[in-house]
Amino acid sequence: MELAQQSPAGSGAAQLWQGALARLVRRLNPHVYQSWFCTVRPEALDAHELTLAVPSVFHQDWLSNHYLALIEEAVAAEGGARRLRFTIDPSLEPAEHKQPEGAAPARVEVVREPRERIPSRLQDRYTFENYVEGPSNQFAYAACQAVAERPAQNYNPLFIFGGVGLGKTHLLHAIGNRIHARNPGWNVLYVSGEDFTNEVIAGIQHGRMDAFRNRYRTSCDVLLVDDIHFIAGKDRTQEEFFHSFNHLHALGKQMVLTSDRFPHEIEGLEDRLRTRLQWGLIADIQPPELETRVAILRSKAEQQKVSLPDDVAVFLATHIRNNVRELEGSLVRLVAASSLKKRPLDLDLCKQELRDQVLRSARVPTCADILKHVASYYNVNVAELRGSRRQRNITLPRHMAMYLCRKYTQASFPEIGAAFGGKDHTTVMASVRRIEELIRTDADAAMAAEQLSKLVDS
Ligand code: ADP
Ligand code: MG
Secondary structure, eight states: OOOOOOOSSOHHHHHHHHHHHHHHHHHSOHHHHHHHTTTOEEEEEOSSEEEEEESOHHHHHHHHHHHHHHHHHHHHHHHSOOEEEEEEOGGGOOSTTSOOTTOOOSOOOOOOSOOOOOOOOOOTTOOSTTSOOOTTTHHHHHHHHHHHHSTTTSOSSEEEEEOTTSSHHHHHHHHHHHHHHHOTTSOEEEEEHHHHHHHHHHHHHTTOHHHHHIIIIISOSEEEEEOGGGGTTOHHHHHHHHHHHHHHHHTTOEEEEEESSOGGGOTTOOHHHHHHHTSSEEEEEOOOOHHHHHHHHHHHHHHTTOOOOHHHHHHHHHHOOSOHHHHHHHHHHHHHHHHHTTOOOSHHHHHHHHHHHHHHHHTOOOHHHHHHHHHHHHTOOHHHHHSOOOOHHHHHHHHHHHHHHHHHSOOOHHHHHHHTTSOOHHHHHHHHHHHHHHHHHOHHHHHHHHHHHHHHHO
């Protein structure tokens, strides 16, 4: 592979860039190197700054967003730290950009260190085949498939977010299983945010950070991190994750992350991480519609080789609305009851066995319920809560009501805003954050939140 083009101007710049490229080529996927680095032309060099010409603004943005730290590091290693400046020269648009005939496939392993085989921790019962698709999860499902088909070629990272029990973990394993089946030699690593944190702690405690880094940087081909929000507020873990992320991204390795929140909503997450989590594609999963819930139940019953009458499936799906895990749990309980009591699995049994659970789930509070509770608790009226007066005796209850809506309903921030007379979702986010803060610092607010939670959740 050719290392660099000669610069007509500034041989100091050319020399420095040659050296930097020689370092970069060792750390980058050849495809990345070829596409983004071969066309860069060193323009000028002074004591403070290295100027690089690139073919387009897009090219410049891509380099700055993805490889700036790596380039700076390589330049610094060659001739001392320099600021990088880019200029645009469209004539650099490459003829030699495309891969030469008969070149190796895009994804070639460039890391030379010995690679250990790492247990993937993938659960093979979660596959794309047994994930039921519907309008609520279609986008996320398609994005996950795209990533599994062509790792690191489409979206990197892929960030999946959605409420509890909606199938994030399932999809993450499905991606891993598919990639693993096609590329048996790859190290596909699944880890929860919690385990990642514990491994950092153990690594520090036992002086084994090298092994940790080897695992998550050098040896890893695909990194799947479940519930990434768990690392928020944990400085050392965030630091380690940040470096692993940069490393893997520069090497063109696929990463997929899940969370129950949008990156902006994850409190205590460093900004530089927040930005990176949004580099690729963000796909959300919403609670499934009735038809999808019925289809999920049928699919689970089929997997367990249970025959599930239609009226039972519809009854369950009508009453358990927000959480697929609960839906699945209700089926498991029903099957157990039927076999223990030696009774047919029918609507009668279903109603009897699930009465408690169903009644509880059927009463998922709505924003309107919460507004009523909060209004009577603080002795104000609902219209005032939904209005825009900014007196403290109104704003505190208003923020509290938004907080409770977030906690007890599945409503999104914009939906909550709408329930509060059309307020902006950022206003809702700020209010929720304010109450979370108050609960930590103010005993009265904490007490009010607790009493109201009991009212709302009873
Ligand atoms: P999350 O990680 O979002 O909390 P999980 O992935 O653990 O949720 O899903 C909870 C359970 O619901 C799992 O057993 C999963 O297989 C099942 N599940 C969720 N969504 C679907 C779906 N669309 N099709 C089939 N099973 C689903
Ligand atoms: Mg999960």
